[in-house]
Amino acid sequence: MTRKQKRLSVIAGGLAFLGAATGLTFYALGQKASYFYMPADLTTASLQPGQRIRLGGLVEKGTIERGQGTAVAFSVTDNQKQVKVTYTGILPDLFREEQGVITEGTFRPDGVFVADSVLAKHDENYMPKEVADGLKSKGVWQESKSD
Amino acid sequence: MVETGHFALVLAFALSLVQALVPLFGARINSQKMMAVGGPVAVTGFALTALSFAALATAYATSDFSVANVWDNSHSLQPLIYKITGTWGNHEGSMLLWVLILSFFGALVAAFGSNLPATLRATVLAVQGAIGATFLLFILATSNPFARLNPAPIEGRDLNPILQDLGLAIHPPLLYLGYVGFSICFSFSVAALIEGRIDASWARWVRPWTLVAWMFLTGGIAMGSYWAYYELGWGGFWFWDPVENASFMPWLAGTALLHSAIVMEKRSALKIWTLLLAILTFSLSLLGTFLVRSGVLTSVHAFATDPTRGVFILCILTLFIGGSLALFAFRASSLTAGGLFHPISREGALVLNNLFLTTATATVLIGTLYPLVVEAVSADKISVGAPFFNLTFGPLMVPLLVAVPFGPLLAWKRGDIFAVAQRLMAAFAAALLAVLVTALFIDGASVFAALGVGLAFWLICGALTDIAVKSGLGSVAPGIMLRRCAGLPRSVFGTALAHLGLGLTTLGIVGTLCFGTEKVLSMHAGETVQLSGHTLRFEGLYPAQGPNYSEDRGRFALLGADGSTTAEITSSKRSYPVRQMTTTESGIKTIGFSQLYLSLGDEATDGSVVVRLWWKPLVTLIWGGGLVMMAGAAMSLMDRRLRVGAPSRRRKSAGAVPSASLP
Numbered sequence: 001m002t003r004k005q006k007r008l009s010v011i012a013g014g015l016a017f018l019g020a021a022t023g024l025t026f027y028a029l030g031q032k033a034s035y036f037y038m039p040a041d042l043t044t045a046s047l048q049p050g051q052r053i054r055l056g057g058l059v060e061k062g063t064i065e066r067g068q069g070t071a072v073a074f075s076v077t078d079n080q081k082q083v084k085v086t087y088t089g090i091l092p093d094l095f096r097e098e099q100g101v102i103t104e105g106t107f108r109p110d111g112v113f114v115a116d117s118v119l120a121k122h123d124e125n126y127m128p129k130e131v132a133d134g135l136k137s138k139g140v141w142q143e144s145k146s147d
Numbered sequence: 148m149v150e151t152g153h154f155a156l157v158l159a160f161a162l163s164l165v166q167a168l169v170p171l172f173g174a175r176i177n178s179q180k181m182m183a184v185g186g187p188v189a190v191t192g193f194a195l196t197a198l199s200f201a202a203l204a205t206a207y208a209t210s211d212f213s214v215a216n217v218w219d220n221s222h223s224l225q226p227l228i229y230k231i232t233g234t235w236g237n238h239e240g241s242m243l244l245w246v247l248i249l250s251f252f253g254a255l256v257a258a259f260g261s262n263l264p265a266t267l268r269a270t271v272l273a274v275q276g277a278i279g280a281t282f283l284l285f286i287l288a289t290s291n292p293f294a295r296l297n298p299a300p301i302e303g304r305d306l307n308p309i310l311q312d313l314g315l316a317i318h319p320p321l322l323y324l325g326y327v328g329f330s331i332c333f334s335f336s337v338a339a340l341i342e343g344r345i346d347a348s349w350a351r352w353v354r355p356w357t358l359v360a361w362m363f364l365t366g367g368i369a370m371g372s373y374w375a376y377y378e379l380g381w382g383g384f385w386f387w388d389p390v391e392n393a394s395f396m397p398w399l400a401g402t403a404l405l406h407s408a409i410v411m412e413k414r415s416a417l418k419i420w421t422l423l424l425a426i427l428t429f430s431l432s433l434l435g436t437f438l439v440r441s442g443v444l445t446s447v448h449a450f451a452t453d454p455t456r457g458v459f460i461l462c463i464l465t466l467f468i469g470g471s472l473a474l475f476a477f478r479a480s481s482l483t484a485g486g487l488f489h490p491i492s493r494e495g496a497l498v499l500n501n502l503f504l505t506t507a508t509a510t511v512l513i514g515t516l517y518p519l520v521v522e523a524v525s526a527d528k529i530s531v532g533a534p535f536f537n538l539t540f541g542p543l544m545v546p547l548l549v550a551v552p553f554g555p556l557l558a559w560k561r562g563d564i565f566a567v568a569q570r571l572m573a574a575f576a577a578a579l580l581a582v583l584v585t586a587l588f589i590d591g592a593s594v595f596a597a598l599g600v601g602l603a604f605w606l607i608c609g610a611l612t613d614i615a616v617k618s619g620l621g622s623v624a625p626g627i628m629l630r631r632c633a634g635l636p637r638s639v640f641g642t643a644l645a646h647l648g649l650g651l652t653t654l655g656i657v658g659t660l661c662f663g664t665e666k667v668l669s670m671h672a673g674e675t676v677q678l679s680g681h682t683l684r685f686e687g688l689y690p691a692q693g694p695n696y697s698e699d700r701g702r703f704a705l706l707g708a709d710g711s712t713t714a715e716i717t718s719s720k721r722s723y724p725v726r727q728m729t730t731t732e733s734g735i736k737t738i739g740f741s742q743l744y745l746s747l748g749d750e751a752t753d754g755s756v757v758v759r760l761w762w763k764p765l766v767t768l769i770w771g772g773g774l775v776m777m778a779g780a781a782m783s784l785m786d787r788r789l790r791v792g793a794p795s796r797r798r799k800s801a802g803a804v805p806s807a808s809l810p
Contacts, residue, residue, distance in 0.1 A: 010490060014502060021506045025513055025539050032535040033517070036528035054530055070667045070748065070757050089667050090380075090748035090759050093720075093729040133528075 034104065038134040039081035047107065055083060055113055056102040056131040064097065076101060076113075078134060085113045092120040100131040149214055152202025153293040156243075159195040159250070160283040162188050166253070166276025170269035174342075182265050185272035186257035192279065193247075193254035200247045203292050204234045213299030216240065216292045222305040222725055224695040232315040233306040238440065238456075239292035241319060245436070246282045248320075248327045252356075253279065256331060263352060270338035271331075278330055281463045289456045305695065305725035314374030318367060322394060325364025326432040329401060331356040333429035336422045337471050340478040345422060350412035353425065355784055357408055361401045362780035368394050369773030380731035380746040382761045384659070384769055387536045392515040393435030396508050400428040403504035406497045414494055414559060416487070419479050420501070426475060430468040431508070437464050438515070489561040496554035496562075503547040510539040548602055548653065552609020555642050556616060570616050574608035589662065596661035603657055606650030610643045641783030645776045652772030658741075658765030665762075667748075669755040675706070679762035681743055682706040683716070688756060696723045698732070701747045701756060705736060718747045718758075740765045 036054045047053065060082055063075040070089055075082045085103050095101060095118065103115035166188045173181025203216070207230050212218040220237040221230055235244040253275040260268045286292070335353045339345040371394065376384045385391065404424040411421045441457030488494040514531045521529050552574060556567045582601035585592050617639055618632035664679045672687035686702040698721040704712040718734030733746040741764045748757030 006490075017502065018506065021510065021539075021543065024542065025510050028535045028538040029513070029517055029531065032538060033529045033531045036530060054528075066751060070669060090746065090757055093380075093731055 036102075036134075038078040038131075039076060039083045040078050041134075042081070042083065049109070050106050052104065052106055054102055054104045055085070055115075056100070056134060057083075058131070059095065059097050059099055059101050061097045076103065083113050084111075085115050087115040087118055089116075089118075091118055094120040096120075102131065148202050149206055149211065149293050149295070152199040152206075153291070155195045155199040155202070156283065156287060156293075159192050159199065159246075160280060160287060162192040162195065163250075163276045163280040163283055166192060167273050167280050168276075169273075170276075171273035171341075174266040174269040174273070177266070179265065182269035185269050185276075186260075189250070189253040189257040189272050189276065192276075193250040196243075196247045196250045196283075200234075200243055203240060203243060204231060207231060207234045207240075210303065211299075212301070212303050213295055213297070214292075215294045215296045218296055218300050218303045220306050221303040222695055223302060225306060225311065226694055228313070228316065229306060229311045233310070235319050236306050236310040236315050237292075239286070239290045242282070242286050242290050242440065243292055244319065245323055245327060246279060246286060248323045249275070249279050249282065249330055252328060252331050256334075267335075267338055267342060267349075270341055271334045274334035274337045275330065278334070278467065281466065285456075285459050285463065289459050302725075305723060308696070308721065308723040308726060308728050308730045309378060312374065312378055314370065314378065318370045318374055320367075321363050321370055322367030325360050325362075325367050325401075326394070326397060326435065328356060328360025328363055329397060329425075329429040329432050332360065332404065332425040333467075333471070336425040337474060339422060339482075340471075340474045343478055343481045345418050345482050347412055347415045350408050350418075350421065353421075354405075354408045354412055357401065357405050357425075358780045358784050361398070361405050362777050362784075364394070364398050364401060365773055365776050365780070368398055369770045369777075372773075373770045376766075377733050377735060377744075378730075380733045382665075382733075382744050382746070382759070382763070384656075384766070387514075387533045389515050389518075390439050392511050393438045396511050396515070397428050397431040397435060399504050399508040399511065400424060400431050403501045403508070404428050406500045406504075410494050410497050414488065416494060417498070419482055422479070422482070423475060424501070424505075426468075426471045430464075430471070431512075433464050433467060437461060488559070491557070491564050492562040493554065493557045493559045496550065496557050499550060500547065500554065503543055507540055507543045507547075510543065511536070514539070545602070548606060548649070551606055551646055551649065552612065555613045555639075555646070571609060571612055574605060574612045577608040578602070578605035580604075591662075593661065596657065599657035599661060600654065603650050603654035606653060607647055610647040610650060613643045613646070614640070636786055638783045638786040641779045641781075641786065643779070644782055645779030648772040648775030648777075648779060650772070651768045651775055652770075655740075655765050655768030655770075655772060659763050659769065662764045663762060663766075666760045667757065668760075669751055669757045671753075671755045676758075676760065678743070678760050679764075681738075681762065683743075683745070683760065684712075685756070685758065686715075688750070691719070693721070695725065696721045698722065699747075699750075701734070701758070703734060703745060705743070716743065716745060718745050720747050737767060740767050740771070742766050 034052045034054050036056060038057050039055070042055075055076055057076040057078045060075040060077040063073075063082075063084075065073045067073060071086065072088070072091060073084065073086045075084050077083075085105075087103065087105075099120060102119045103113065104117045104119075105113060105115035107113055166185055169188075170182050170185035173179075173184065203214075205211075206214045206217050207221055208227065210217065210221060210223045210230065212221075216237060216239050220240075221233045225233070233240075235241040253272060256268070256271055256275065260271070263271070332353055335349065335356070339349055368391075371391070372384050375386070376382070404421065407417050407421045407424055410417045437457075437460045441460050514535050517531055518529050521527055552571055553564070553567055556570055557564070578601040581604035582597045585600045586594070586597040589596075614632065614635070617635055618628045620628060623631070666676065666678055668676060670676065670685040672685055675682055675684045677683075682705070684704045684706055686704055689700045689702060691698050691700050698719040700717050700719040703716045703718070705714040705716060707713040714736055716734040716736045717732075719732045721730045721732060722728075723730070731746050733744060735745075736743045741762070744761040744763055744766075746759050748759060750756050
């Protein structure tokens with residue numbers, strides 16, 4: 001091979017590598033990114049069965065039920081709709097009634113959301129941003145709640 | 148004192164403007180006097196910033212609640228160490244620390260840069276001054292840490308309990324030393340572009356700064372990872388959280404820079420690429436600062452959100468990244484290309500390293516920014532988490548790790564891949580043995596787990612092979628070999644140590660992810676539980692009182708084979724009354740390189756307590772490997788040719804002579 005051909009083949013190899021990496025990245029984004037919904041959004045959103053989503057809202061008052069062992073069930077609400085969530089494991093320290101929460105998991109066929117992770121806020125000033133934005137857009141957010 | 152601090156900060160801002168303009172202009176018109184201004188101004192600016200920082204730290208240490216920032220983030224009952232570390236446990240204070248470290252590096256260039264060509268030194272200091280000026284303006288205009296409250300409150304609002312930990316004393320300073328350390332590489336690159344000249348000696352000046360920054364960034368990330376691991380009580384060491392990615396991207400790019408700077412220094416090749424990498428690395432540091440400080444991301448790091456700050460940092464970001472890249476586009480063509488090499492050579496291996504690392508950086512960047520972009524254009528909220536990164540970052544890293552042991556053994560210019568493969572036979576055999584032992588003798592080992600262990604051993608043994616081969620193993624007598632080994636350049640040991648550390652970290656990750664076990668259960672006092680051969684007995688909950696919190700301590704006894712207690716592990720639920728926050732303190736018992744990790748959950752009505760237990764095999768190697776990598780960087784820094792003050796043979800010609808290649 002001449003020097004020019006060599007250089008071209010190196011460049012072609014590099015481009016093929018970058019192309020493969022880019023393809024993989026966007027494939028993974030399509031497959032692995034999980035969408036965020038509030039309970040009221042769910043009626044309009046078309047979910048694939050078994051699709052992982054993040055569900056956020058407030059923990060509805062009086063709905064926290066502790067089951068066997070570490071199982072727990074509660075409702076997530078945006079003051080328009082509620083979704084029942086089940087979770088097995090340790091809840092975050094700041095998980096409380098009427099506080100913002102984000103759960104991640106999938107829907108069971110009977111409409112119960114099975115979460116495998118539950119996130120609450122990091123400190124008393126902070127509401128998960130998605131939840132705060134979602135509540136604001138639904139007009140049920142009171143600014144004083146953030147204080 | 149507080150007003151002194153504020154005043155010192157304003158003076159530092161004025162001086163940084165002088166530092167940004169006068170030496171730069173002096174270098175253009177070749178005025179020695181104007182160029183000489185840069186050094187003293189940089190040192191004075193550092194002293195003033197340090198004074199300002201000391202003023203804030205004093206206000207924190209003495210609990211001066213008339214300062215709004217102290218009131219918001221401190222409490223008189225906090226232990227003194229957390230009062231002091233609270234200085235940077237908030238937005239304003241942490242930005243001040245950022246600028247302090249920036250001016251510290253500027254002062255270092257001023258102090259130790261006497262062997263730099265005068266115009267280069269002046270231009271570097273000017274760029275450094277410009278960065279300092281914008282960030283000082285940012286602090287003064289949007290994030291003043293010295294604002295007073297009148298009347299002064301009697302008591303403060305306490306520091307976020309999650310931050311009341313020794314980790315806050317170590318993680319942010321180390322991380323910032325890393326982040327901001329890359330500003331020197333950036334300033335050198337911009338200076339080289341302005342001057343239109345770059346050569347091997349430029350790389351010799353830049354490489355030690357890259358090493359220093361990389362060393363601290365490695366430590367900062369490792370420390371942050373360990374802190375999150377034990378503090379958050381989730382037992383994970385890396386979450387692919389956008390804020391973690393913000394520090395990981397400069398690390399990946401910085402690692403690439405570290406390697407390409409070698410090529411430039413030794414072979415005078417890859418000049419333009421190295422320059423671009425230096426710009427990109429610091430740009431990613433700035434982007435990280437923006438992501439963490441602007442409030443576009445929510446995390447434990449986002450102390451408070453104020454939109455004006457976000458816009459301000461975005462402007463700084465645009466100015467420096469856009470400006471430097473535009474300068475690069477205009478001026479890069481004026482730089483001459485360097486030495487040629489065969490694809491299979493040390494240079495080729497380092498190019499491969501760069502290709503993989505920059506691609507990996509790009510995937511992390513895309514994964515981190517994609518949710519922000521999607522939200523901006525479609526209002527859909529999505530999150531990109533571990534599954535994405537495992538699918539993209541993983542496949543990119545594996546071939547790179549496989550290639551690592553080959554690199555240092557290949558010759559410069561034209562290497563012999565078969566000869567190198569032959570030398571690596573022993574390492575390969577060891578890796579193969581590790582795979583077989585794992586697959587055959589460890590219960591529940593998957594194929595991936597066995598291959599992962601093999602990969603780790605391949606890296607570790609490959610690093611050792613590098614030293615053995617360069618000492619002449621097998622070809623010379625043991626005595627001569629030892630003498631040769633002692634005579635090897637420190638940078639050879641540095642490389643081997645860093646690669647060894649990488650192997651150890653890999654082993655730790657594979658061990659924890661593939662062989663770790665976990666149990667969640669509710670326990671009554673007196674009950675025992677088995678986990679991976681360890682027996683734990685729950686002794687019960689005991690209330691206790693701390694300086695500014697009360698806690699329930701869950702006491703656990705680790706039982707020996709005969710049923711006697713061999714160790715006690717405590718995990719507690721702490722309640723901080725001021726912020727009305729609860730935190731979980733995990734209980735950790737280190738056994739060899741592995742850890743038994745337990746964290747307490749809620750108390751049920753029947754008096755039982757939810758307990759989460761993990762057995763994490765080899766987990767400490769993850770951070771131990773980071774320490775070994777740091778040691779490698781420190782070793783390389785001690786190399787004769789990089790040591791500060793070592794006689795430099797090429798000091799007069801700023802120039803044309805490429806350095807001789809080492810054997």
